[in-house]
Amino acid sequence: MVPTALNAAASDVSGAASDTLVSIEGLSVDFDTGRGTVHALRDIDLEVPRGKVLGLVGESGCGKSxxxxxxxxLLAENARVAGGAIRMGDQDLTRLGPAAWRDxxxxxxxxxxxxxxxxxxxxxxxxQQMLDIQYRDKTGRAAKRARAIEFLEQVQIPDAPAKLDVYPHQLSGGMRQRVCxxxxxLTQPDLLIADEPTTALDATLEMQIVSLLRDLQRKFGCSVLFVSHHLGTVAELCDEVAVMYAGEVVEYGGARAIFHTPRHPYTQALFDCDPARIKEATRNLPTIPGTLPDLRQPPPGCAYRARCPHGWARCEREHPPLYAGAAEGQQIRCHLADPEEGAA
Amino acid sequence: MLFYTAQRLVLSVVIVMVAVSILKLMLHVVPGDPAVLVLGPRATPELIERTREAMGLDRPLLVQLVTFFGNIFRGDLGHDVFTGRAVSRIVLEQLPYTLILITVAIMWSAALGIVLGAYSALRRNTWFDTLSGIVSVGTISIPAFVMALYSVLVFAVWLRWLPAIGAGEGFVNSITHLILPAFAIGVSWVGYVARMVRASMLEIMGQPHVRMARAFGLSERRITRSHILKIAVLPAVTLIGTGVAHLFSAAVFVEVIFARPGIGALIVQAVNERNYPIVLGAVLVTTGIIVLATLISDLVIALLDPRQREEL
Known part of the structure; x- marks a missing residue:
């Protein structure tokens, strides 16, 4: 697999100064369940760009969370990293002990x-909760309080000083997400992971929170990994997008490329199902027929072939690698994108 | 909150009145005329009649009840049928012995139960958890009087470590006399509290806010203390509040077994002697304390949980 080798080589050489904050290399995660081992993530190669927003899209159960x-x-107790590495700076996060993780x-x-x-x-x-998370700072209580108020104002919470004495149940869902x-x-992270932060909110709040996130990301310059199954918010917020299916990245690229020229049949199907993109009146919302494959025994060929309208014999046999697409950086895990297939 | 407390206090008075009325009715139905009991078997019918009049037993039941409650609100619980001493004095003399007994019992057992439950939850499915589960269920299923009898046998008769009889005199002596009865009453509460705390800990541990605390790198110690245990003890507080009633009934047996003064022993003696004013007075006071304990536990919960506070 050519891109993997390139990625690994690049991160070895450049280290901290590169455009990549986190480099995920061949990551596999298994869940041990009573009914067998579920291979939830299989050989993921992905880079979280420094100072940008990477979107992670896919249907429920695809492994994005x-x-x-x-x-x-913070994987569940029955999960374990079965292989690969997550490199951040000179650390491999998959090898960290509890104390190093806490740090x-x-x-x-x-x-x-x-x-x-x-x-x-x-x-x-x-x-108190905002003070508690500043336990590493050696500053006094007053300074920590001031910092808490400053960040509540950053997320546009009205009357921020008074909100410090309020309990969570006294705030609305949107306000609570702003507090989060x-x-x-407030901790000024290099990487902010947002796991479907707007799924539990209603549509108007969703756009408010997304635009707030975008503004603050630009202001603070941190990298964001934005997990969502809502294509609209991903288009709004993300610089780069990885589409996941059945524990694999099936398409990766700049948001513009993914949204304008999706190459993987699964990505195309996802867009066809997005209610916002439907132009003609229909009685039933479109869906992708079929279900996710059983991840206890992932199929040998392409994971999507059972639901793919284009599948042929090669998909059955051969697991597709990530092929380079037309747009810069675009990668597609589909034999349709194989240049030799086009030439043949 | 103040309004809520006042409301609950009024309700408490009503509950106590209903409970005592029911008891008075039951005593009315039970055979055995108090006047006959006072005067003994050789009293003349005229004397019995006069005593009944003096005790107000000849008047209709409803009138008796009204006078009874009228007297109570004036602080008069009636008089000992035999000695003529005020019931309120007798009850107040005995009350401290029982109160200290159940307070000590609930304090040691709740403290141990919370620690045991919390550690079981943190070390779920280890040998410690299994052992604590077996011990908890074991202690829950042993009645207090059985525990009392065996603790007397083992620690007082065989080992001779602790005294078995009475309440003792002086500070140190009183404490050594308190250990076995408080142990006997409290033991099953270790199990109750431990099971309750373990279950609610496990529930809270899986909640998103605990994962969020972890995502901010807070120490496990801090997470356990202020994100898990702080919420997980709430059901245990309710359990202990309602458990005061069970503690009183356990105290009845234990006080008799240890020949210890107290409300329980007083009630048993008074029932045996058909000394109804004392029975009524003692039950009135214990019911009042039980109702008050429930109220206090609800207020403590309101203090610990802002969500509950809001609803008051």
Whole structure:
């Protein structure tokens, strides 16, 4: 697989000064369940660009949240990294012990979670929670409070000083997610992981939060890994997009390339199903027929072939590598993109 | 909150009144005339009649109830049928022995139960968790009086480490006399509290806010203390609040077994003697304490949990 070798070589040479903040190399994650081992992530190669937003798109169960959690070391207890590496600076995150992970979390890596209604401690005030996460700073209580107020104002929470004494249940869902964003940014992370941060919110709030995230990302210049199944928000926010299917990256590229010239049949099908893109009135919303393959025994060829309208014998036999696409940096895991296939 | 407390206090008075009324009705139905009991078997019918009049037993039941409650609100719980001493004095003399017994019992057992439950949850599915589960279920299923009998046998009779009888005199002596009865009453509460805390810890540990705390690199110690345990003890507080009633009934047996003064022993003696004013007075006070304990546990929960506070 040519791109993998290139990636590995690049990160070995350049190290911290490169445009890549985190380099995921051949990452595989397994879940041990009562009914067998689920290979949730298989041989993921992905780079989180420095100071940019990388979108992770795919249907439920495709492994996008698993990938996000493996970047902050918060995988479920029955999950384990079966292979590969996650390089950040000169560290391989997959080899970190609990203490080293703790040192990274809330300092270099922060995370915003899916459901703001349950993400905050219900019996502690917002202010106390924002003070607690500044435990590394040696400054006094007053300075920490001032910093908390500053970041609540950054996320446009009205009357920020008064909000410090409020409990989470006294705030609306949108406000709570703003508090979570303020807390994450307050730690000034290099990498901010946002795991479907708008899924639990209604549509108008969703756009507010997305544009807030975009503004703050530009202001603070951190890298963001934005996990979503909502294509509209990804288009709005992301510089680069990775489309995931059945635990693999099936297409990767700049947001513009992915949205304008999607090459992988799965990406195309995803766009066809996006209600925002439907132009003709229909009785039923379009769906992709079929279901995800059983990840306890991933199929030998292309993971998508059972649902793919273009599949042929080669897809059955041969697992497609990531082929380079027409646009710069675009990569497609589909034999249709094989230049030799086109030549033949 | 103040309004809520006042509301609950009024309700408490009503509950106590209903409970005591029911008891008075039950005593009315039970055979055995108090006047006959006071005067003994050789009393003349005229004397019995006069005593009944003096005790107000000849009047209709409803009138008796109204006078009874009228007296209570004036602080008069009636008089000991035999000695004529005020019931309120007798009850107040005995009350401290029982209160200290159940307070000590609940404190040691709750403290141990919370620690045991928390460690079981943190070390789920290890040998420690299994062992603590077996011990908890074991202690829950042993009644307090059985525990009392065996603790007397082992620690007082065989080992001779601790005294078995009475409440003792002086500070140190009182404490050594308190250990076995408080142990006997508290043991099963270790199990109750441990099971409750373990279950709610496991539930809270899986909640998103705990994962979020972890995502900010907070120490496991801090997460356990302020993100898990702080919420997980709430059901245990309710359990202990409602458990005060069970503690009183356990105290009845234990006080008799250890020949210890206290409300429980007083009630048993008074029932045996058909000394109804004392029975009523003692039950009135214990019911009041039980209702108050429930109220206090609800207020403690409101203090610990802002979501509950809001609803008051």
């Amino acid at each position: 698993t990938l996000a959690y493996s970047l902050i070391g 990274l979390r809330g300092r270099r890596i922060a995370m915003i979670f899916q459901d703001p209604m349950t993400a905050l401690n219900p019996v502690t005030t917002i202010g 964003i303020a807390m994450a940014l």
